[in-house]
Structure formats: C-alpha cells, structure tokens
Amino acid sequence: MTARVPAAQPRIHIELTDQAIDLPRLRVWLRDVDTGAHAWFEGVTRRMTGDRQTVQLAYEAFAPMATKQLRQLAQQAAMEFELRAIAIVHRLGVVPVGEASIVIGCCSAHRVGALAALPWLMDRIKADVAIWKQEHFADGVHQWVHPT
Template sequence: MIEITKTKIDVAGLIAAVSHEGAGATDVFIGTTRNKTSDKTVVKLDFEAYEPMAIKELQKIVDRAKQQWPILKYAVVHRVGVVEIGEEAVVIAVSTPHRQAAFESCRFIIDELKKSVPIWKKEIFEDGDVWVAAHP
C-alpha cells in the first residue's frame, strides 16, 4: 500500500494492514511535525507533492527494498497539505520474518524517500516561512 493523503494518517490501521501470519517482526517509522528547527519555533508544516510521480518513485523504492529483504507486507503513507505540530507527516510500516530485515528495510525506505521522492516541505514559523531542501 502506497498513498499520498490530505487526511490524518491512521497509524494503527497501517500496522494492521501489514499484519501477516509469517511475520516475526513489524517495524514502523513515524515522522512527526516537531515544534523547533534550529532556534526557530515551528508553527506547522505544509507539504506539496507531485503525486503521480511521488507514488511511482515510492513504488520503485519499495520494489528495491523487496529485492534486498523478505518483506511480507508494506505500507507507505505521506501527508500533503498542512500538518500540525505532533501530527504524523509520514508513516512507513513493514512486516518481515525477522527483526533485522524489518529494521533495515524500513530505514532504507525512509532514507530513499528523502533522497528522491518529489515531496516538498515548507516550515511555517511565527515570523515567516521557508521551503526546506528535502534532498540534501
């Protein structure tokens, strides 16, 4: 399951979606909106995406992960629009037969997402805003 959404992410639903009787491990990465960047107070984030390409790129990343690790099920959901402090901006869940594969594949997916998926983040402060380079 890969999705770009404007609504809050149902974390428990995603964990349930990757449940598999052959899984010995489920790993979940939850990226949330924090209230500080450097010394500046963040009020909220605003995400934009080129959705058709973002979904294609996410699928390529998951396909590469599946070649490296025995992923049984996966879910990758990223928010667009305004994401308030404390809310989930991205959730990745994977189930695998063993924990090491779950940890490694989940980390791979978020790291590759940050490198290549066309999703952009604007940090909104009390005194202005700035687009953040998502692909350092």
C-alpha cells in the same frame, strides 16, 4: 520430503493523503501471522529546531511521480530486505506540530530485514521522491526546505 510454500509476492500499499494518517488501520493492513517482526517509522512535525519554533509544515507533491517512485522503492526494499508487506503513507497539505507526515510500516520473518528497511527507505525518500515541505515558523516566515 518437507513441503515448501512458495514465497508470496510482497504486499505493497502506497498512499498520499490530505488527512491525518490512520495508524490503527495500517496496523491491521500489515498483519501477517507468518512474520515475526513488524517495524514502523513515523516522521512527525517537530516544534523546535534550535531556538526557532515551527507552527506547521505544509507538503506538496507531484503526485503521480511520487506514487510511482514510492512504489518502486517499496518493491526494491521488499526484495533487498525480504519483506512480506510494506506500507508507505505520506500526508500532504498542512501537518500541524506533533502529527505525522509520513508513516512506513513493514514486516519480515525476522527482525533484521524489517529494521534495516526503514532507514534505507527514508534516505531514498528524502533524496529523490517528488515531495516538498514548506516550513512555517512562529515569527511568520515560511520557506521551502531545501536539504543540502
């Protein structure tokens, strides 16, 4: 009879930070020799939207609610996509052009789960998590982004 190793509880790391997101540290955290797929998403402040230039984004959160929501989403994603570990880090405050506002990393035994988890998570984060972005344009205008 083959010995079966019981499925481990997925590891989850949720973080809101006002510092630049430390990707190398997250890569170390995600390491798991029993997974064959490590997938990452990095959301970055874009310079141009159409012909309008962005100088920076500034993020604000209702931190206790956002943390709770991100943890719940990570737990759901881990079940849905058979992830063994998942890290979600969102930066708050000013995020200059070219720097990451959000990083999601996850791993699963095979590629399908880890790859599918990323858009699933981003769609839900953008729809429901209590975080707001204010866009600062080169012409001096700044406005809260209200997706429709």
